[in-house]
Amino acid sequence: MAIWKDPAPRPNPAPEPARFDPPKPEAVAAPAPAPAPRTEAERSRKESLIAADITIEGKIEGAGNVRIAGKFKGDVNVQGDLTIEAGAKLTGGVRADKVSISGELEGNVEQASRVDLLSGGAVVGDIKAGALTVAQGARMKGAAHFGWDDSGSAKGTRNGGSEGGGAA
16 A cells, blocks of 8 residues: 555646747947047057067058167158167157157157157267257267257247257
8 A cells, every 4th residue: 555645647738829929129229429539649649569579671650659679670750759669779760759769770860849869879860859858878979950940940039039949
């Protein structure tokens, strides 16, 4: 005799009819606002790097900053800043907004608003810039023209006098 009662087998129920649930409308997010146009300062924050173990020969042109830690042979023409790191070497002409030299530049800075020749930096060539800063321990062989506009007159002159401009 069994202590429990076995349940009687149930007959298979009829299959349920298939249900059709209409698709629920998905929440549509408002379109993201268009990004604001980038300002000139934001564009110039982009920086390209030539790493210390890289040697490149060619030409660099564009809008943005360039940092050279390796060796580059060719002209650099950027609408941004150029930095030549200690131990790096650039052989060629330079046109940039601001140029900082801690390594070597063999060529001319043809146009820059400012050039910083930092301690340990070396230039063999001419510099033409709006302003020039030379740190103790820097070396240069060439001519430097700074504080002059393109017409040859000193910036900030009044009545034929010179204020803070000059050539070295």
